[in-house]
Amino acid sequence: MRINYINGLRLIATLGVVFLHASAGILDLREIPSPTDKFMHTCFKYSMQFAVPIFVMISGALFLNPAKEIGYPLMLRKYVKRIALALLIFGLPMCLIETYFSNSGGVLTSIIHFITGHSWTHMWYLYMLIGLxxxxxxxxxxxxxATDKDWIAALILMFVISSLFPTLNNMGAGLTSWMIISTPYIFIYMLGYWLCWKAPQGIVGNRSALTVVTLLCLAIIVAKCYYGFNYYGYADPVTICLAATLFLLFRSFNMNWKFANWIAPYCFGIYLVHNVFINFAYKFLKIETESVVPILNFIGFFLLFTLLSLASTYILMKIPFMRKYIL
Structure with missing residues (x-):
């Protein structure tokens, strides 16, 4: 069964990740003298973090579908193999590049970083995906x-112990002994299945309420950035809520978006290579802060990073091995 809106979600998640890393790179590598500009890029960074949960939700919706029979032989032979090859071909060179430019060791150090998952920041997702x-x-x-009641109980419990409690603990609540599970991605993975196949039509069809919740989540994120509250990253309850409402909004429209369908095969490649261009611009070229921070300039860089990543993926997909086994 074709799910029309999945490619639309995949597209906005891909653009969100590029936007997030383009902004996060500025915050991590540059001293931004203007408080307004720093606040703006902080909002960009955290408001775009919905992208990673959406990627995980898409995987849950597709792989947990009971109609899709997947045992360990197929999972290992096809899906785990694909991610492992992507890590080897893209992650290891990134480790080598980072080690070289930071003067932190040689090839052996790079291999150790690769094995232990210390590649460029965005590659952590692939290690996590293998686990899922x-x-x-x-x-x-x-x-x-599971019955509908079983699903609701399981999702609430997983949300509390893998998102809510760690978030409160991150804010200083001291709940370190309260059955906290530090990895929330199994919850998000299963939530994606529920949102796609189990969510009641009364929720899915209420676009006004979903829009209000989406805007409220964004407002909360902006307020948290303004007041300097600690943020629990991709597992933050507000981020998960924002990702879920966006997922349901796309499901409610079920739009067969032709542009998203066209670009969907390139999304994984864009994810893999986009940080090459971001790091090249920020670390190697060392573009000055005043050249990239202003909003119009930053949007220009974001579009440039996206287009370069798309073009690179298009070229890579011309290689039969890359097209068949990785991209």
């Missing part, structure tokens, strides 16, 4: 047999 793939056959029986 490997756990999929284990949680699939629950997906196929």
């Amino acid at each position: 793939y490997l756990i999929t056959p284990i949680i699939k029986p629950f997906v196929t047999q």
Whole structure:
């Protein structure tokens, strides 16, 4: 069964990741003298963090679908192999480049960083994705047999112990002994399945309420940035809520977006290579802060990074091995 809106979600998540890293790179590598500009880029960074949960939700919606039979032989042979090859071909060179430019060691150090998951920041997602793939056959029986009440209870419990409690703890609540699970991505993975296949039509069809919640989440993120509250990253409850409402909004429209369908095969490649151009611009060329920080300039750089990543992926997909086994 084709899910029309998935490619639309994949597109906005891909653009969101590029936007996020373009802004985060400025904050991490530059001293921004203007408080207004610094606040603006902080808002950009955190408001775009919905992209990663949406990627995880898409995977959950597709791989946990009971109609999709996936055991360990197929999972290892096809999906885990693809991500492992992507890590080897893209992640290891990134480790080598980072080690060289930071003068922090040689080839052996780079290999150790690669094995231990210390590649460029965005590559962590691939290591995590392998874990989700490997756990999929284990949680699939629950997906196929659980009642609606079981699903609600499981999602609430996982939200509390993997998102809410860690967020409160990150804000200084001291809940370190309260059954905290530090990795929330199994919850987000399963939530993606529920949003796609189980969410009641009364929620999905209420576009006004979903829009209000989406805007409220964005307002909360801006307020948190303004007042300097600690942010629990991709597992922050507000971020997960924003990703979920966007997912439901796309589901409610179920739009067969031709542009998204066209660009969907390139999204994974864009994710893999976009940080090459961001790091080249910020670290190697060392573009001055005043050249990239203003909003119009920054949007120009974001579009440039996106287009260069798309063009690179298009070229890479001309290579049969890359097209067949990785991209």
